[in-house]
Amino acid sequence: xxxxxxxxxxxxxxxxxxxxxxxxxxxxxxxxxxxxxxxxxxxxxxxxxxxxxxxxxxxxxxxxxxxxxxxxxxxxxxxxxxxxxxxxxxxxxxxxxxxxxxxxxxxxxxxxxxxxxxxxxxxxxxxxxxxxxxxxxxxxxxxxxxxxxxxxxxxxxxxxxxxxxxxxxxxxxxxxxxxxxxxxxxxxxxxxxxxxxxxxxxxxxxxxxxxxxxxxxxxxxxxxxxxxxxxxxxxxxxxxxxxxxxxxxxxxxxxxxxxxxxxxxxxxxxxxxxxxxxxxxxxxxxxxxxxxxxxxxxxxxxxxxxxxxxxxxxxxxxxxxxxxxxxxxxxxxxxxxxxxxxxxxxxxxxxxxxxxxxxxxxxxxxxxxxxxxxxxxxxxxxxxxxxxxxxxxxxxxxxxxxxxxxxxxxxxxxxxxxxxxxxxxxxxxxxxxxxxxxxxxxxxxxxxxxxxxxxxxxxxxxxx
Amino acid sequence: xxxxxxxxxxxxxxxxxxxxxxxxxxxxxxxxxxxxxxxxxxxxxxxxxxxxxxxxxxxxxxxxxxxxxxxxxxxxxxxxxxxxxxxxxxxxxxxxxxxxxx
Numbered sequence: 001x002x003x004x005x006x007x008x009x010x011x012x013x014x015x016x017x018x019x020x021x022x023x024x025x026x027x028x029x030x031x032x033x034x035x036x037x038x039x040x041x042x043x044x045x046x047x048x049x050x051x052x053x054x055x056x057x058x059x060x061x062x063x064x065x066x067x068x069x070x071x072x073x074x075x076x077x078x079x080x081x082x083x084x085x086x087x088x089x090x091x092x093x094x095x096x097x098x099x100x101x102x103x104x105x106x107x108x109x110x111x112x113x114x115x116x117x118x119x120x121x122x123x124x125x126x127x128x129x130x131x132x133x134x135x136x137x138x139x140x141x142x143x144x145x146x147x148x149x150x151x152x153x154x155x156x157x158x159x160x161x162x163x164x165x166x167x168x169x170x171x172x173x174x175x176x177x178x179x180x181x182x183x184x185x186x187x188x189x190x191x192x193x194x195x196x197x198x199x200x201x202x203x204x205x206x207x208x209x210x211x212x213x214x215x216x217x218x219x220x221x222x223x224x225x226x227x228x229x230x231x232x233x234x235x236x237x238x239x240x241x242x243x244x245x246x247x248x249x250x251x252x253x254x255x256x257x258x259x260x261x262x263x264x265x266x267x268x269x270x271x272x273x274x275x276x277x278x279x280x281x282x283x284x285x286x287x288x289x290x291x292x293x294x295x296x297x298x299x300x301x302x303x304x305x306x307x308x309x310x311x312x313x314x315x316x317x318x319x320x321x322x323x324x325x326x327x328x329x330x331x332x333x334x335x336x337x338x339x340x341x342x343x344x345x346x347x348x349x350x351x352x353x354x355x356x357x358x359x360x361x362x363x364x365x366x367x368x369x370x371x372x373x374x375x376x377x378x379x380x381x382x383x384x385x386x387x388x389x390x391x392x393x394x395x396x397x398x399x400x401x402x403x404x405x406x407x408x409x410x411x412x413x414x415x416x417x418x419x420x421x422x423x424x425x426x427x428x429x430x431x432x433x434x435x436x437x438x439x440x441x442x443x444x445x446x447x448x449x450x451x452x453x454x455x456x457x458x459x460x461x462x463x464x
Numbered sequence: 465x466x467x468x469x470x471x472x473x474x475x476x477x478x479x480x481x482x483x484x485x486x487x488x489x490x491x492x493x494x495x496x497x498x499x500x501x502x503x504x505x506x507x508x509x510x511x512x513x514x515x516x517x518x519x520x521x522x523x524x525x526x527x528x529x530x531x532x533x534x535x536x537x538x539x540x541x542x543x544x545x546x547x548x549x550x551x552x553x554x555x556x557x558x559x560x561x562x563x564x565x566x
Contacts, residue, residue, distance in 0.1 A: 010512075017506045018483055024491045024499050027559040034498075034556060037506055038549050048512045054519045058526045062518055065535050066511075069542025076543070077550035085497055085555075092504045092548060095540045099510050102537035106517035110530035113520040114513075125470060223500055230507045235473060237513050243473055247480035249503040252488040256496060348493065355496030362494075362558040369561055373493050 006051040007240060009043055014244030016040030021248060027368055044241045082363040083320045086219060086352040090148040093222045097140030100229040101196065104134035107236055108192055114237060120187050126236050127187070131180045133232025134192075135199040140225040142203030147218050150207075151352060157212025165209060166273065172202045210271065213317070213394075213432075215352045216260040217271045224253025256354050263348030263374075265400075265411035293429065293441050295448040298459030301423050304447070306464060308385035310341040312377065314414055315357050316350045318391020318426070322453035325364040328390060331461045332366070338464070343380070344371040345414050347395035378415050387419040389440075390453050393432030398439050406436060422446040425456050498555045505548025511541035 016036045023033015045066075049059070080088050107130055111117045116126040149155035176198060183191040210218050231246025261268050305311055313332070319325060332342045344366065350357045361371055381387060389396055396416040399406045416422055417440055424446055431437055440446055449456050491499050517534025527535075 013509070014480075017509070018487060020502055020506060021484070021487045021491065021499070024495045024502070026492060027495065027556070027561075030495060030498065030556045030559070031553070034502060034549060034552050037502055037552075041506065041509060041545055041549070044509050044512055045515070048515045052516065052519050056526075058519050058531070061526060061535065062515060062538060065518075065538040066542045069539035070546040072539075073543040073545065073547030074550055077547045077554060080551065082555070082558075085501075085551075088547075088551065089497075089500050089504060092501070092544050095544050096504065096507050096510065099508070099514060099537040099540040099544070102533040102540070103510060103513040103517055106530040106533040106537070107513070109533070110517070110528075113530065114516060219500065223503060226507050227503070230510050231477060233510055233513050235470075235477075237516065238469070238473065239512055240473070240476055241509050242512060243477050244480045245506050245509050247477050248484040248487070249507045251481045251484035252499065252503050255485065255488045256500070259493075259496075346494075353497060353500065355494060355499070358494035359497045359555055359558070362555070362560070365558075365560065367561050368494055368559050371494060 001047065001050040001053070003051070006047045009047040010239055010241035011244075013040035013044040013047075013241045016043070017241075017245050017248060021252065040241075082359055083323060085359060086215060086356060087148055087151045089353060090144050090151055090219055090222065093219070093226050094141045094144035094148065096226040097137045097142075097144060097222075097229055100137030100226075100233050101134050101141060103233050104130050104137065104236070105192075105196075108134075108189075116236070122187060124184060127184050128180070129232055129235040131183055131192075131195060133229050133236060134196060135176055135180070136225055136232055137229035138196050138199035139203035139206070140222055140229055142200045143207045143218075143225070144203075144222050146204055146207040147215060147222060150212060151215060157215075159211040160208040165205070169202065169205055172198055172205070176202065206272070209273070212352070213349075214264075214271050216349055216354055216356075217257050217264075217268070219353050220253050220256035220260055221272070222253070224250050224257065227251075227253055260349055260354060263412065265408070291442045293448050294446065295450055297449070298451075298456060299463050300447060301449055301456075302460045302463035304421055304423065305335060305340065305386055305388070305460070306338060308340055308420075310343075310380075310384045311335060311386045311388055312381060312384045312419065313342065313344045314387060314389045314392050314396060314416060315344065315346070315361070316390070316392025316395065317352060317356075318393075318453055320351060320356065320360055320391070322391065324390060324454035324457050325360045325366075327454050327457040327461070329361075329364040329366055331457050331464070334461050334464045342370065343377060345374070345377045345381075346371060347374055347392065347414055348412075350392060350395060374412060374414060381415045382418040385420045387416045387422045388425070389416060389422065390425045390457070393426070393438055394436070396438065396440055397432075397436070399436065402439075408436065416440060417443055417445075420445060423449055425449045425451065425453050427452065495556075495559075498552050501548050501552045501555065505545055505552065508541040508544035508548065511538060511545065514538040514541055 020037030227249025234242025514537035
């Protein structure tokens with residue numbers, strides 16, 4: 001296949017990837033979009049085979065490796081529970097990063113195969129692109145591994161900080177630039193390995209100080225990195241499909257990180273520098289007098305809801321932990337049978353990744369047109385009878401609107417307190433991730449339901 | 465004077481960033497998780513580079529140091545391609561509209 005023809009096919013597959021993302025603008029078109037994406041991938045792979053034109057034994061091995069990896073991937077895709085989606089995505093990011101590193105190593109060792117020159121005499125431009133792709137890929141890999149371990153609970157979600165952390169990171173980042181420079185001058189293999197090693201190290205160091213609830217930002221950021229790594233390799237291989245895809249994924253991840261940061265009213269650098277939620281915890285809990293709270297049981301909650309005409313449900317990460325989404329849907333079905341209007345309010349940073357709550361509710365067969373974003377539903381709280389907060393905390397805290405001293409001041413929150421009554425399902429009065437007390441607990445119209453989210457929801461359904 | 469082909473590729477890159485910017489802003493927030501899994505799947509188009517690494521070397525043996533890295537990258541990218549697209553499909557199947565028959 002001529003180089004020009006294959007370039008045109010790579011362009012087509014790039015366009016199909018754009019359409020795949022475009023499809024996600026609404027749930028109806030999204031399934032078709034995904035098919036476009038699959039088609040684009042098939043075109044890219046087939047064209048690569050045809051343009052290499054090597055259908056010997058090596059080709060058979062390539063197919064075997066594709067089937068081997070593919071069956072692992074397919075198995076994971078079917079088995080994974082929806083609550084584990086953040087871990088899965090983090091894990092997948094690490095694989096893209098590592099694949100980019102491997103391709104870069106291979107191109108560095110055998111540049112003839114990619115027509116980039118000969119070993120020790122690689123074209124300067126290609127070497128720069130290759131180094132960038134490899135370094136970003138390595139950072140993506142080790143960073144995603146840490147994110148995965150934190151989300152999976154193998155590693156504590158608490159931020160790990162130490163003295164001189166930022167200075168150390170800055171020194172390593174600067175040295176990456178210098179090593180790349182000397183690598184390009186000397187073409188030395190050793191410098192290439194050193195570059196990879198410290199890139200792995202910095203990926204690890206960058207993510208450890210970031211706490212569990214900031215993971216939405218981290219995952220989006222790593223998503224973006226995996227795109228830039230792919231684009232770097234795309235420049236090395238002079239492949240348009242990879243360049244287009246890398247740019248799409250890179251900007252997609254960047255936008256998601258931006259949306260997540262805005263949802264917390266924090267700057268990107270504030271999140272990346274980390275340590276949030278660790279230091280404030282001690283200071284804010286002191287000098288707080290014990291304030292009275294009203295607590296109730298499933299019976300009280302069922303009574304309140306039965307007499308309501310509209311209920312708004314506010315799910316959070318706690319719902320995912322307790323796997324309460326199905327029990328919640330059953331409760332809502334019972335409410336609907338009693339002609340009670342039910343809607344769901346989702347905060348942008350609820351859960352551990354963008355859109356986490358939406359997927360869980362969709363899994364429990366909640367129709368997506370009953371689920372609303374913060375801006376769409378915030379005015380409705382004043383007219384609703386009951387707000388049912390299940391597993392959310394900081395995103396409902398009125399302090400964000402009233403107390404300029406609070407670390408979450410200015411963060412957009414759901415106006416839950418405007419409801420006639422608030423039911424708050426929580427295991428204890430402990431503060432949420434931001435380490436601050438939630439004023440909502442002590443309001444006149446709040447009834448605390450101290451229990452596991454799933455069990456409490458089931459009990460309420462029984463009492464309805 | 466001729467323009468370096470790099471400049472053309474760089475132009476594609478910059479324009480694609482802008483396409484990505486506008487396309488992603490139009491993605492509905494409720495589909496942000498599928499967005500992440502599908503971007504994951506498509507960024508595995510890096511398998512193209514892995515296939516070149518595995519096959520295009522002109523050495524006699526099928527497995528040499530550089531092609532082995534190619535084969536490893538192929539299996540990693542394949543996990544992502546199949547896993548990414550299938551899990552996206554599985555998620556998207558769950559997004560349903562309210563039944564209007566009541």
